[in-house]
Amino acid sequence: MTPAEALRAAMPDAVEEASDAFVRVKAEKIVEAARVLREKCGAEMLHQISGVDRPPDKMEVVYHFARLKPAEFLCLKVSVPRSNPVVPTLAHEWASANWGERETLDLLGVTFSGHPHPYRILLPEDWEGHPLRKDYAYPVEYHGVDCVE
Amino acid sequence: MILAETTPLSHQLAAWLAGLLGMQPNWLFSAVGALVVATVILLLVVTPVGLGGVYLERKLAGRMQNRRGPNRVGPYGLLQSLADGVKLLAKEDILQRGVDSMLFRFAPYIVFMAAFAGFVVLPFAPGVIAADLDVGLFYFLALIALETVGIVMAGWSSNNKWSLLGAMREVAQVVSYELPLGLAAMCPALAAGSLSLVAITDYQAGPVWNWLIFRHGYWAIAMVPAFLLFYTAGLAAAKRAPFDLPEAESELTAGFHTEYSGMRFGMFFLPEYAMMLSLSAVASVLFLGGYHDPLGLSAPGGAFEGAWGWGLLWFFLKTTFLFLSQIALRWTLPRIRIDQVMYLCYKVLLPIGMGSLVLSALLRLIR
Amino acid sequence: MTTIQGVRLDEGERAAPALPRDILTEELVFNMGPQHPSTHGVLRVVLRTDGEVVLDSQPLIGNLHRCCEKILESLTYIQGLPYVDRMDYLGALNMELGLVLSVEKAAAVEVPKRAQYLRVILCEINRVISHLFAAGQFGLDMGAFTPFLYMFREREEGLTLLNEVTGGRLLYHYIRYGGVTRDVSDDWKRKCIAWCDQVAAHMDEYNNLLTYNHIFLNRTVGVAIIDRETALRYAATGPILRAAGVPRDLRKDMPYSSYEDFDFKVPVGPHDKGVVGDSWNRHRQRLLEIEESLKIIRQAIAKLPAGDVANPKVTRGWKAPEGEAYVASEAPRGEISCYFISDGGKAPYRARMRGPSFYNISLLSEMSRGLLIGDLIALMGSIDITLGECDR
Numbered sequence: 001m002t003p004a005e006a007l008r009a010a011m012p013d014a015v016e017e018a019s020d021a022f023v024r025v026k027a028e029k030i031v032e033a034a035r036v037l038r039e040k041c042g043a044e045m046l047h048q049i050s051g052v053d054r055p056p057d058k059m060e061v062v063y064h065f066a067r068l069k070p071a072e073f074l075c076l077k078v079s080v081p082r083s084n085p086v087v088p089t090l091a092h093e094w095a096s097a098n099w100g101e102r103e104t105l106d107l108l109g110v111t112f113s114g115h116p117h118p119y120r121i122l123l124p125e126d127w128e129g130h131p132l133r134k135d136y137a138y139p140v141e142y143h144g145v146d147c148v149e
Numbered sequence: 150m151i152l153a154e155t156t157p158l159s160h161q162l163a164a165w166l167a168g169l170l171g172m173q174p175n176w177l178f179s180a181v182g183a184l185v186v187a188t189v190i191l192l193l194v195v196t197p198v199g200l201g202g203v204y205l206e207r208k209l210a211g212r213m214q215n216r217r218g219p220n221r222v223g224p225y226g227l228l229q230s231l232a233d234g235v236k237l238l239a240k241e242d243i244l245q246r247g248v249d250s251m252l253f254r255f256a257p258y259i260v261f262m263a264a265f266a267g268f269v270v271l272p273f274a275p276g277v278i279a280a281d282l283d284v285g286l287f288y289f290l291a292l293i294a295l296e297t298v299g300i301v302m303a304g305w306s307s308n309n310k311w312s313l314l315g316a317m318r319e320v321a322q323v324v325s326y327e328l329p330l331g332l333a334a335m336c337p338a339l340a341a342g343s344l345s346l347v348a349i350t351d352y353q354a355g356p357v358w359n360w361l362i363f364r365h366g367y368w369a370i371a372m373v374p375a376f377l378l379f380y381t382a383g384l385a386a387a388k389r390a391p392f393d394l395p396e397a398e399s400e401l402t403a404g405f406h407t408e409y410s411g412m413r414f415g416m417f418f419l420p421e422y423a424m425m426l427s428l429s430a431v432a433s434v435l436f437l438g439g440y441h442d443p444l445g446l447s448a449p450g451g452a453f454e455g456a457w458g459w460g461l462l463w464f465f466l467k468t469t470f471l472f473l474s475q476i477a478l479r480w481t482l483p484r485i486r487i488d489q490v491m492y493l494c495y496k497v498l499l500p501i502g503m504g505s506l507v508l509s510a511l512l513r514l515i516r
Numbered sequence: 517m518t519t520i521q522g523v524r525l526d527e528g529e530r531a532a533p534a535l536p537r538d539i540l541t542e543e544l545v546f547n548m549g550p551q552h553p554s555t556h557g558v559l560r561v562v563l564r565t566d567g568e569v570v571l572d573s574q575p576l577i578g579n580l581h582r583c584c585e586k587i588l589e590s591l592t593y594i595q596g597l598p599y600v601d602r603m604d605y606l607g608a609l610n611m612e613l614g615l616v617l618s619v620e621k622a623a624a625v626e627v628p629k630r631a632q633y634l635r636v637i638l639c640e641i642n643r644v645i646s647h648l649f650a651a652g653q654f655g656l657d658m659g660a661f662t663p664f665l666y667m668f669r670e671r672e673e674g675l676t677l678l679n680e681v682t683g684g685r686l687l688y689h690y691i692r693y694g695g696v697t698r699d700v701s702d703d704w705k706r707k708c709i710a711w712c713d714q715v716a717a718h719m720d721e722y723n724n725l726l727t728y729n730h731i732f733l734n735r736t737v738g739v740a741i742i743d744r745e746t747a748l749r750y751a752a753t754g755p756i757l758r759a760a761g762v763p764r765d766l767r768k769d770m771p772y773s774s775y776e777d778f779d780f781k782v783p784v785g786p787h788d789k790g791v792v793g794d795s796w797n798r799h800r801q802r803l804l805e806i807e808e809s810l811k812i813i814r815q816a817i818a819k820l821p822a823g824d825v826a827n828p829k830v831t832r833g834w835k836a837p838e839g840e841a842y843v844a845s846e847a848p849r850g851e852i853s854c855y856f857i858s859d860g861g862k863a864p865y866r867a868r869m870r871g872p873s874f875y876n877i878s879l880l881s882e883m884s885r886g887l888l889i890g891d892l893i894a895l896m897g898s899i900d901i902t903l904g905e906c907d908r
Binding site: 021044048062064068071095119132 | 521751868875
């Protein structure tokens with residue numbers, strides 16, 4: 001069955017928006033929603049985690065799951081307030097979420113509560129700021145190296 | 150230098166010097182003679198080995214890999230090794246922070262010495278030998294063990310964990326492979342009844358069926374496995390592929406000599422080729438008849454008996470054949486993992502070595 | 517005690533012995549640093565070993581991070597395309613296709629049939645040369661120098677072919693929204709078929725020299741087995757997944773760019789030697805995929821239809837209308853995808869690229885436990901990672 005049907009059936013009050021393309025669920029219910037996708041819709045791989053900055057007040061985390069047969073991508077979206085973006089981690093159940101969430105944490109500043117290793121992954125540890133935010137201020141210098149062209 | 154019997158060159162030189170000064174040859178003249186001969190051999194052998202061996206390897210490797218190899222420096226790239234030597238000499242001598250400088254400096258010399266000291270017992274031709282030791286074979290095998298010390302010093306003093314890993318692997322490998330190497334070397338010694346390399350060579354005087362590897366036909370059941378064993382264990386002792394784990398390029402960057410640059414690296418590089426060459430030489434002496442030709446012309450009673458040019462040619466041919474086969478093996482085969490190397494040594498080669506030794510002893514008894 | 521990204525970098529004051537033993541030994545904390553012949557790029561792996569046995573390893577990526585996604589948001593559509601090449605620089609055409617497919621789906625741009633076939637031909641050539649590189653490099657890691665150069669001989673001819681059409685040997689900028697930039701000549705088609713024959717003729721040589729070599733088999737059979745569950749858990753795709761026994765190939769399962777018109781098989785592990793999911797199977801998988809790609813190239817050249825090579829409506833200042841799309845495609849190293857969101861502006865609002873190596877490297881940590889260092893090299897070589905698409 002489609003994700004919209006499965007999630008509406010399993011957790012109707014967590015579904016904020018549902019269509020053929022994606023289902024938006026409440027942030028705190030993402031772990032259960034992913035579980036429903038795995039059990040009811042056959043999602044076997046967490047293909048991609050994307051963070052999207054939606055200024056002025058929202059930030060989205062988009063999860064794409066892959067079903068192998070028949071091959072399809074199932075999409076879950078989560079919307080969190082931009083001032084305090086906290087999402088429960090999927091890393092304990094989906095191993096590929098470990099690094100995907102670290103990247104979103106690194107580039108967008110979303111906090112994933114309960115993540116086993118919540119450190120930056122792509123940028124250096126002492127980097128300030130989150131580049132993919134729309135209001136990111138480019139640094140002037142880093143460790144004495146001039147960054148402005 | 151046509152001689153009736155084999156006298157070490159150093160003694161001849163000592164006698165000549167003494168005669169020149171009108172004195173009896175005593176220990177001082179012998180020492181000077183030995184020193185001069187050793188130095189000359191070192192110069193005459195180190196240079197071709199170092200330069201020619203590297204050049205041969207690069208050319209052969211290139212041809213095997215569908216490319217030409219060095220061909221810019223000098224005609225056919227012949228001066229490439231010289232250019233590389235000059236480059237190594239001109240490089241900055243880097244001693245990184247934390248290096249144990251005494252051990253770091255000393256290690257290449259030990260390796261160099263161990264590799265090149267083996268050349269003094271090689272019988273290049275009838276009468277052309279620096280020192281005809283009664284225990285020449287034993288001396289040669291002991292030097293291989295000495296090289297290990299230098300390598301561990303290099304790996305440890307580099308202050309680099311990868312070098313240390315390479316050095317540890319090297320110790321495990323070389324020390325273990327000395328066992329089958331020694332066992333395989335014992336079989337010709339048993340057959341010939343002596344550890345002196347000249348005596349073993351002269352035991353094989355005659356046509357090709359006198360060579361120990363197929364002597365009288367029936368010796369082959371002990372000697373062919375022993376030869377293959379000596380060759381394989383020699384590859385491992387020389388750290389050549391497929392046993393080149395201690396300096397595995399893709400794993401450890403350069404193993405125990407990662408931190409060495411310039412001529413210090415050259416001091417590790419040359420002994421590798423020297424070791425390859427001396428092992429090929431000893432293998433040809435032990436099993437393939439040394440400086441004797443296949444037709445038996447240099448045997449007592451033959452046309453070229455005692456001819457040092459003829460003997461040198463055949464010694465050179467046999468050694469080069471084995472040397473080139475080592476090169477061909479390196480560029481064909483992948484690398485064996487360290488635990489498989491150990492397995493091969495203790496569970497495969499050692500039993501074969503023991504079996505060959507027992508067979509050799511039996512054959513010697515019933516001969 | 518120094519740490520980086522939460523990973524301990526030295527032995528600390530007193531490293532506890534890993535295994536209870538009579539002889540007190542210490543762990544070693546190694547740095548398989550960003551400069552290393554076998555890490556295929558600037559990958560840094562911190563190893564904690566007990567002698568030669570790896571107890572734990574932590575890959576530290578980010579040395580090649582250029583924040584391409586931010587760059588794609590800052591430049592116009594046509595300006596941003598070359599940056600995508602540089603992500604997977606060994607399979608650049610496939611990476612370009614990844615971005616372009618998502619944008620075309622979101623904007624509902626039609627691609628002429630000839631352009632689709634050309635995309636297929638060139639992407640398959642790119643796949644062949646990428647697999648040749650990967651297989652040769654794996655042999656090089658294992659110590660076999662010569663097969664690497666033999667494979668590069670074929671790769672060189674393939675690079676010449678691509679150079680003739682696109683103008684680049686490694687980075688192409690060939691695929692654009694709505695089509696491709698240049699057409700191919702009949703002469704080129706002939707040369708391409710000749711090259712396919714040449715590669716096919718040399719496959720035996722590679723197999724005899726490398727794949728079925730006794731020492732190579734000893735090094736790779738049964739080593740570092742990535743089974744189906746592990747691969748799916750870590751979202752490791754491509755040859756890793758197929759060698760683990762999962763018959764997933766996006767060219768067959770979710771065809772794009774006219775792949776449904778071609779007849780080819782999808783090789784799936786286990787292959788004739790070794791255990792399903794081990795390093796040997798991954799290596800053999802790549803060589804078998806080369807053969808299948810050659811079939812596709814031949815069919816596509818034979819059936820190449822006439823027509824435009826680009827959609828004339830897509831001009832230089834083209835902007836995608838509002839919308840979003842997620843399209844995945846099969847690159848040499850795995851599945852790439854782009855989550856593309858447009859808000860009608862001159863640049864994408866979000867172009868989130870998925871590099872397969874990002875997920876393939878993440879399983880290094882779990883898979884490396886208990887391996888010898890030589891086996892770790894076999895694992896990394898057989899996974900075939902490219903840091904450009906990992907770090908983006």
